[in-house]
Amino acid sequence: MFPDVRRDFPLLTRTVRNGKPLVYLDSGATSQKPHAVLNAEADFYQFHNGAVARGAHLLAEEATEAFETARADVAEFIGASPDELVWAPGATQGINLIANGFAAASDGLGGAEAERFRLGEGDEIVITELEHHANLIPWQQLAARTGATLRWIGINDDGTLRYEELETVITERTRIVAFTHASNVTGVITDVDAFVRCAQAVGAITVLDACQSVPHLPVNVAELGVDFLAFSAHKMLGPTGVGALWGRKELLDALPPSLYGGSAIRVVTMETTTWLDAPQRFEPGTQPVAQAVGMAAAARYLGELGMDAVAAHERRIARILREGVTDIPGIRLLGPVDAPHGVLGLAAVAVDGVHAHDVGQVLDDRGIAVRVGHHCAQPLHRRLGLTGSTRASGHVYTSEDDARAFLDVLATVPSFFGVTV
């Protein structure tokens, strides 16, 4: 579908394990980077590097311009306005920034405008059993700090969310509803509307973990109707060390910051500090400028491919992987083959009688890179009766041959370990 895309990714031409061509199927963990991203970062350092938002020389101006243009490009990629987009080192830190803002408000910081973020006993935070640790632990710890109660939407035996629980779990006591846009294990895309409707009916703030969706699907914050959304650059062909937190402007301007330092402030005295408005109030200290420039290049690269085309490619890879694994005896797909709102181009599987590490080792020996283990989603695996699984996950550069190579080697795994199926 994207015949010329592979040549944009220099790493994909290398060989592994005694000269075998690389079949990279670990994009759910981190994606490879195109020349456009590598060049954007290098170009920034070679020609424009300077301190952002301080200093009056030409390089400082150019660096500031590059940084803020990057913000505008990434914001545009998700249909947002630049002043609603906060740089964070990744989705994990973006989600922590929201949770810590609630914690700071609950400690009494942030003045009257932070009232809506104050939590205490009797308040509830709702998540789902699908969440990976980045959208689970911050809320669990926030509950522990504030006396609020953590509740969650359960999942069925096939790994799908129990939407019928939404109306009973989300109640007048619910203050936050945090959920994933797409599971990094089952690959199932969430019915965001269903969550937003229930949350809005009780006035709860919604937080969407979009680190698996923004790289693979068209995402528009206005259409989603959530209040906050976080994602990482490194999963969307961009650099590590940078990501973005989007939030409604009036919420971002009221949420107390939880990281403190220079550039985020209006006036500092020895006794007190007043903050700038969002996004700067959340960006103290030196920011990941070259990485932000690289992230914007990744967003433009994906934008040029067209996110509808990316999503269509993703569906094709999903079908080959997910239908393919269910045809192999002794292999169990985590999650359904397809779902009402679609699935990502990934398949996480359990091989009867063979541990995920052993499965991964056989694949690796043939040059196929996959993720093994619990994929930072221990409760989900436990719920499915597993400690871990083996996950193949694609991106724009994943070919149908890559998916078939995975299936061919996966089919040999049970016999290699002497398991009869």
Place this chain on the structure above:
Amino acid sequence: MSDLESMYQQVIMDHAREAHGRGLVTLNLEHVGESHQVNTTCGDEVRLRVGLEGDTVASVSWEGSGCSISQASVSVLSDLVTGESLEHADLTYDAFRALMSNRGIPLDEFREDLLGDATAFVGVGKYPARIKCALLGWMALRDALAKAQLDSTENGEGDD
């Protein structure tokens, strides 16, 4: 032999399929130590119990779940140290650690002899991500033996 076959040698496959020492044994010994170890990268775990009679490792039993490398490793370990002296167990532990950090190259004859079936794990040393799997049971052994000896000391002091 490919790298993969050298990692999954038959002796490892056999131990993984029919592990020795599996099933925690209730011990009526004075000096007992137990350790629970988890491999945080994959969630594999082992709970291992040792019992001492004087300077002899009289009993090694364990329960756990994990990949074939971790399960085979703890199985071989229980064969190697049960009935041996504490000093011998320590030497065997040191030899196994040395094997794991030897990048797939066999050790000297003395340590190969100490390791017996455990020499089959030589290929694991080429895969840094799997060394933790092979060491899981050995870390539990080391910890359990230390606790059992601590237990001895405390009991000894108590007797005085």
